[in-house]
Amino acid sequence: MTDQTANTLDEFRRDALLSHGELWLRYFELGGMSSALEVEAFLYEALEPSPHDRDLIAHALNERFVELGGNHPVPYAEDLRV
Amino acid sequence: MNSHGVTPLDAPLARFGVAASFEGDLALLGLRGEIDASSARVLGAFVEALAASGYPSVVLDIAELESLDAAGLAVVASAAGTLVGAGGGLTIRSSSTDVARVLDITWLSDLIGIELSPGRNHLGPEQERRLSAPPPGLGQAGSAEDPMTVTAIPTNEDVVDSALGLVVALARATVGGADGASVTLRRHGRLATVAASDQTILDMDADQYATGEGPCVDAAIEGRWFHAESLEAEPRWPAFTPKARALGISAILSSPLLVRDRPVGALNMYSRTATAFEIEDQKLAGVFATEASNVLAAAGVDIADDQLAGRFRLALRTREIIAEAQGVIMEREDIGDKEAFDVLRRSSGLSGKPLREEARDVIGSTHRPDSGTEIRSPERHHD
Numbered sequence: 176m177t178d179q180t181a182n183t184l185d186e187f188r189r190d191a192l193l194s195h196g197e198l199w200l201r202y203f204e205l206g207g208m209s210s211a212l213e214v215e216a217f218l219y220e221a222l223e224p225s226p227h228d229r230d231l232i233a234h235a236l237n238e239r240f241v242e243l244g245g246n247h248p249v250p251y252a253e254d255l256r257v
Numbered sequence: 258m259n260s261h262g263v264t265p266l267d268a269p270l271a272r273f274g275v276a277a278s279f280e281g282d283l284a285l286l287g288l289r290g291e292i293d294a295s296s297a298r299v300l301g302a303f304v305e306a307l308a309a310s311g312y313p314s315v316v317l318d319i320a321e322l323e324s325l326d327a328a329g330l331a332v333v334a335s336a337a338g339t340l341v342g343a344g345g346g347l348t349i350r351s352s353s354t355d356v357a358r359v360l361d362i363t364w365l366s367d368l369i370g371i372e373l374s375p376g377r378n379h380l381g382p383e384q385e386r387r388l389s390a391p392p393p394g395l396g397q398a399g400s401a402e403d404p405m406t407v408t409a410i411p412t413n414e415d416v417v418d419s420a421l422g423l424v425v426a427l428a429r430a431t432v433g434g435a436d437g438a439s440v441t442l443r444r445h446g447r448l449a450t451v452a453a454s455d456q457t458i459l460d461m462d463a464d465q466y467a468t469g470e471g472p473c474v475d476a477a478i479e480g481r482w483f484h485a486e487s488l489e490a491e492p493r494w495p496a497f498t499p500k501a502r503a504l505g506i507s508a509i510l511s512s513p514l515l516v517r518d519r520p521v522g523a524l525n526m527y528s529r530t531a532t533a534f535e536i537e538d539q540k541l542a543g544v545f546a547t548e549a550s551n552v553l554a555a556a557g558v559d560i561a562d563d564q565l566a567g568r569f570r571l572a573l574r575t576r577e578i579i580a581e582a583q584g585v586i587m588e589r590e591d592i593g594d595k596e597a598f599d600v601l602r603r604s605s606g607l608s609g610k611p612l613r614e615e616a617r618d619v620i621g622s623t624h625r626p627d628s629g630t631e632i633r634s635p636e637r638h639h640d
Contacts, residue, residue, distance in 0.1 A: 196309060200568065200569065200572050201572075203572055203576065204572040204575045204576050204579070204613070205576070205579060205598075205612060206576055206579050206580055206583070206598065210301055210305050211305055211309070212305075227595045227598070230598070230599070230602060231598075234602050234605070234612060237606070238605070238611050238612065241609060241611075247606055251602070
């Protein structure tokens with residue numbers, strides 16, 4: 176539980192105007208193997224995703240932001256390592 | 258290279274494969290290799306996605322499965338629970354009596370239907386027929402002689418259509434000013450008229466689908482109510498309106514049909530008289546639209562899921578393309594599958610192209626033929 180001001184994945188999801196189901200489908204499309212429930216738990220930070228899962232979710236969100244005319248605001252696992 | 262993550266997806270998946278196909282309302286998953294803890298997660302995700310996409314009746318063909326361990330059994334049990342909860346069920350198709358015995362010894366055979374492939378079939382001809390074509394009527398449970406069968410039987414579209422036909426006839430007879438009525442449903446990804454009071458109405462609906470505009474199209478897609486009080490002064494549907502007027506129609510009232518809050522179609526009332534539909538008629542049309550929605554919800558036919566199912570199929574194909582591209586990169590650069598994904602992800606980030614496009618480019622560079630909807634683990638490319 177770090178006290179960061181950074182957005183949670185779920186906040187990014189809401190900004191990206193994606194339902195949990197649609198985000199999971201996009202994650203699955205990229206090769207993700209966790210269930211929709213697990214992904215939801217990652218978003219709410221109830222479970223910690225593996226770095227690979229984190230990247231899959233981050234990329235699914237980033238592609239969505241590009242569709243909406245934005246850039247890649249969601250950090251990947253390597254960006255979070257200090 | 259050992260990962261500290263929670264999703265081990267390296268070695269054990271190497272020999273596991275899932276091939277998805279669809280037969281009417283049934284989803285068939287053909288499994289290959291071994292189901293263990295890792296591959297079980299993939300399978301769990303598939304089944305969950307199928308249930309969410311409107312395919313709650315799933316057949317697992319395990320003829321080519323090499324082994325099914327405790328983790329595999331657990332996921333099969335949980336999948337069966339998910340599917341039964343979604344109004345469907347899970348049937349296992351196997352040529353081996355051993356699997357049937359394992360499921361029977363555990364409590365699982367209470368939950369899961371089992372089918373033996375032809376040749377060793379002792380379940381009778383009904384179960385065989387069930388898989389090749391939908392049965393003629395609404396489902397009856399397995400008979401007393403075959404207690405192992407608990408598969409849900411898909412609802413017959415004809416039954417739904419005749420119920421909707423009744424709603425249309427009642428609406429046409431009771432809504433003041435109505436000269437015709439119809440029900441539009443989204444089926445197999447397209448709008449179609451499933452009940453209409455006469456041929457003119459059928460033609461009018463067809464004109465709306467052909468031009469892609471009109472109150473019934475808008476109501477069915479947007480899930481809102483659309484009322485063209487007088488087509489003479491109607492600016493919203495310029496391609497469709499002249500066709501409707503040529504057929505003698507002057508007013509149209511389309512009410513959305515909603516199942517679980519999602520638009521699945523519309524109830525359309527047509528009149529030859531402009532401003533024929535008064536407030537009371539509009540309310541009555543709304544009541545019939547609710548009735549028709551209830552018919553659809555009660556039948557468990559979530560037609561809007563057609564779209565979702567299409568989206569899911571697309572996701573499966575994209576997933577396969579990405580996995581295949583990962584395989585190519587792994588072979589080329591002698592790296593693992595996660596690193597191969599990172600390669601794709603970075604080029605996607607640099608180019609601004611979606612990762613699936615990058616994956617297509619990678620595959621295109623090898624001229625590898627597309628292989629349908631089979632999903633393979635990237636490791637197979639090392640075979």
